[in-house]
Amino acid sequence: MKIDKSKKFLIVGLGLLGGSYAQALSDQGYYVTAITKERASIEYALEHKLIAKGSDFVDEELIKEADIIVFALYPHVFVEWIEEYGNLIKPKTVVTDVTGVKGCIVYKIQALLPEGVEFISAHPMAGKETSGVENADKSIFANANYIIVPTEKNSLDTVELCGDLGETLGFREISVLSPEKHDKMIAFLSQLTHCIAVSLMYACDEPDLERYTGDSFRDLTRIANINDSMWSELFLSNRETLLAEMDNYRKAFDKLYDTIKNENREEMREMMRLSTARRKKFNKPKKAGAEL
Amino acid sequence: MKIDKSKKFLIVGLGLLGGSYAQALSDQGYYVTAITKERASIEYALEHKLIAKGSDFVDEELIKEADIIVFALYPHVFVEWIEEYGNLIKPKTVVTDVTGVKGCIVYKIQALLPEGVEFISAHPMAGKETSGVENADKSIFANANYIIVPTEKNSLDTVELCGDLGETLGFREISVLSPEKHDKMIAFLSQLTHCIAVSLMYACDEPDLERYTGDSFRDLTRIANINDSMWSELFLSNRETLLAEMDNYRKAFDKLYDTIKNENREEMREMMRLSTARRKKFNKPKKAGAEL
Numbered sequence: 358m359k360i361d362k363s364k365k366f367l368i369v370g371l372g373l374l375g376g377s378y379a380q381a382l383s384d385q386g387y388y389v390t391a392i393t394k395e396r397a398s399i400e401y402a403l404e405h406k407l408i409a410k411g412s413d414f415v416d417e418e419l420i421k422e423a424d425i426i427v428f429a430l431y432p433h434v435f436v437e438w439i440e441e442y443g444n445l446i447k448p449k450t451v452v453t454d455v456t457g458v459k460g461c462i463v464y465k466i467q468a469l470l471p472e473g474v475e476f477i478s479a480h481p482m483a484g485k486e487t488s489g490v491e492n493a494d495k496s497i498f499a500n501a502n503y504i505i506v507p508t509e510k511n512s513l514d515t516v517e518l519c520g521d522l523g524e525t526l527g528f529r530e531i532s533v534l535s536p537e538k539h540d541k542m543i544a545f546l547s548q549l550t551h552c553i554a555v556s557l558m559y560a561c562d563e564p565d566l567e568r569y570t571g572d573s574f575r576d577l578t579r580i581a582n583i584n585d586s587m588w589s590e591l592f593l594s595n596r597e598t599l600l601a602e603m604d605n606y607r608k609a610f611d612k613l614y615d616t617i618k619n620e621n622r623e624e625m626r627e628m629m630r631l632s633t634a635r636r637k638k639f640n641k642p643k644k645a646g647a648e649l
Numbered sequence: 650m651k652i653d654k655s656k657k658f659l660i661v662g663l664g665l666l667g668g669s670y671a672q673a674l675s676d677q678g679y680y681v682t683a684i685t686k687e688r689a690s691i692e693y694a695l696e697h698k699l700i701a702k703g704s705d706f707v708d709e710e711l712i713k714e715a716d717i718i719v720f721a722l723y724p725h726v727f728v729e730w731i732e733e734y735g736n737l738i739k740p741k742t743v744v745t746d747v748t749g750v751k752g753c754i755v756y757k758i759q760a761l762l763p764e765g766v767e768f769i770s771a772h773p774m775a776g777k778e779t780s781g782v783e784n785a786d787k788s789i790f791a792n793a794n795y796i797i798v799p800t801e802k803n804s805l806d807t808v809e810l811c812g813d814l815g816e817t818l819g820f821r822e823i824s825v826l827s828p829e830k831h832d833k834m835i836a837f838l839s840q841l842t843h844c845i846a847v848s849l850m851y852a853c854d855e856p857d858l859e860r861y862t863g864d865s866f867r868d869l870t871r872i873a874n875i876n877d878s879m880w881s882e883l884f885l886s887n888r889e890t891l892l893a894e895m896d897n898y899r900k901a902f903d904k905l906y907d908t909i910k911n912e913n914r915e916e917m918r919e920m921m922r923l924s925t926a927r928r929k930k931f932n933k934p935k936k937a938g939a940e941l
Contacts, residue, residue, distance in 0.1 A: 580865045
């Protein structure tokens with residue numbers, strides 16, 4: 358169910374994701390304000406009607422009038438913000454986020470917030486290889502997954518409200534995972550794939566290879582164009598879980614290496630057949646214009 | 650320059666690539682025939698006007714009337730075919746291929762062919778995750794690379810004719826590489842990426858992950874849907890070169906692993922910045938409708 362049109366939103370952090378939230382909500386007629394560091398981002402967002410009001414300092418008025426506050430900040434900045442200003446948030450406000458790691462964030466934020474303010478964590482699995490509010494684009498939510506990450510401190514009503522936010526933003530599938538399961542899943546599906554792309558590009562020290570490349574190399578390295586300050590923080594915030602997934606993948610790569618080294622064609626083909634069978638489940642559900 | 654319309658083509662092996670060659674050429678009015686094992690493939694190709702004539706046995710008439718013969722077979726089948734039937738090819742015929750490995754093929758084929766028949770090897774870097782003539786699609790050549798792989802036995806005229814074939818088929822960029830450079834380049838850009846995708850999918854043994862995945866995992870594993878009989882042959886035909894590239898990539902992956910393990914944020918960010926800078930060169934030249 359979509360969120361009641363009377364609800365007022367405050368977005369803290371107007372980057373690509375914060376800006377895309379603002380756009381998706383404002384375009385549907387919700388009242389949306391923003392707090393972000395850069396004056397230019399506020400001006401851009403006002404000019405493009407992403408927000409109704411905005412401030413480049415922590416404006417208590419904006420915090421007080423919000424029913425739902427969405428934090429779209431780097432993990433450590435989010436924690437620092439709540440430590441410093443969390444007490445300004447009025448009771449009954451619902452706080453949510455877009456952070457890509459959860460175990461190191463969710464319990465801490467829930468413990469820091471004042472009595473009566475509920476934090477329900479969420480991970481919108483959408484993005485682009487660009488950043489900044491200038492690249493805000495609500496269409497990134499269509500056909501993407503949205504994961505609600507509650508703890509036992511959350512009420513059912515708030516979990517439901519968070520799901521309604523995902524629906525309002527236009528996500529295709531909305532799921533619920535514990536912080537621990539979320540972090541393991543994200544280590545494999547997202548962080549490991551970024552590690553692979555960076556490693557492959559790092560190993561690519563021959564000049565002129567781009568003249569000969571096909572689509573497979575391009576597809577594998579699309580995400581090698583990476584925001585180093587954000588991703589180094591995400592990797593280190595999920596360090597042990599990510600290292601375990603890297604170990605697991607490395608074992609599979611080494612096994613394939615050995616089948617080639619030992620010319621063990623049958624075992625190699627067996628790995629390829631398993632890979633092919635498993636990959637089928639990951640084809641995108643077909644929607645108009647969707648690729649597989 | 651496009652090839653003279655009077656030239657007659659014979660395609661040996663009507664799979665995805667052979668069929669796409671036939672389609673691209675027939676649609677432009679060239680005379681194209683085919684020899685392939687499966688009667689059903691010939692019938693499909695005749696019905697869809699991909700070829701003018703075809704045979705499911707080695708028909709000497711089709712070989713004799715051809716000016717240019719394109720072999721679109723697995724590497725070992727190609728060599729066996731030439732060993733058995735190469736003597737049927739008449740002098741002045743130009744023979745070319747689509748084989749994805751070169752060092753183990755080119756010199757052998759050139760030595761086997763009768764006097765006066767010139768073999769000029771080529772690698773059209775185009776494909777799909779499907780196979781068979783039913784999936785033939787000449788549009789896979791647009792915006793793709795075509796590599797001519799001559800040896801010192803080739804005449805300049807024939808190298809030029811081979812480039813004209815690439816142009817006639819509609820490739821975006823046509824390059825020339827030695828068999829050895831070709832195999833090193835292909836080991837890194839194509840074979841290694843398939844190894845990575847297969848390993849990642851092999852390591853993916855959690856159920857239900859597809860419910861949470863974003864596009865990065867989908868992009869990395871698109872090619873994990875792999876033809877095991879063809880790719881095991883390609884890997885083993887280029888074994889030493891591929892193993893060297895796998896070693897090189899593994900070193901980069903291990904280095905990134907260590908930066909995470911040792912919480913060496915600065916070195917990690919440095920690797921990410923190098924990766925980002927290098928990836929820029931691989932953006933596709935923009936054409937109408939092209940993605941990056």
